Amino acid sequence: MFGNKAKERSAEHQAEVDRLSQGLALYQTQSCPFCIKVRREIDRLNLPIELRDVSRNPHYRKEQIEGGGRATVPCLKITDDQGKVTWMYESEDINRYLRRRFENVS
Ligand SMILES: N[C@@H](CCC(=O)N[C@@H](CS)C(=O)NCC(=O)O)C(=O)O
Numbered sequence: 037m038f039g040n041k042a043k044e045r046s047a048e049h050q051a052e053v054d055r056l057s058q059g060l061a062l063y064q065t066q067s068c069p070f071c072i073k074v075r076r077e078i079d080r081l082n083l084p085i086e087l088r089d090v091s092r093n094p095h096y097r098k099e100q101i102e103g104g105g106r107a108t109v110p111c112l113k114i115t116d117d118q119g120k121v122t123w124m125y126e127s128e129d130i131n132r133y134l135r136r137r138f139e140n141v142s
Pocket residue numbers: 068069070106107108109110125126127128
């Protein structure tokens with residue numbers, strides 16, 4: 037369908053995107069509509085971000101609450117190159133962050 041095509045990049049740029057994506061993990065559930073919205077953006081941007089299902093894996097839920105302070109999903113765990121961790125909530129904020137960071141890696 038129009039608009040749903042995954043973004044294509046040169047092998048070199050995709051390798052850089054793959055490397056940067058290793059610092060990201062999305063805490064989410066299968067059926068939450070806000071999570072679906074973020075997963076669609078991840079697919080569109082062609083990002084190999086690890087998905088962590090908090091309803092299937094209680095360890096992930098505990099990790100998110102301890103790190104981010106709230107159980108609300110979706111929540112993006114961002115680990116920078118220095119190992120500093122940020123927990124980002126709100127699907128719109130997450131999608132905006134992903135677009136800003138990856139849309140122009142072409
Ligand atoms: N405004 C939030 C809404 C997220 C939201 O309501 N998530 C629900 C699941 S669909 C949730 O996690 N509720 C449980 C909770 O907040 O602890 C967003 O856009 O991400």
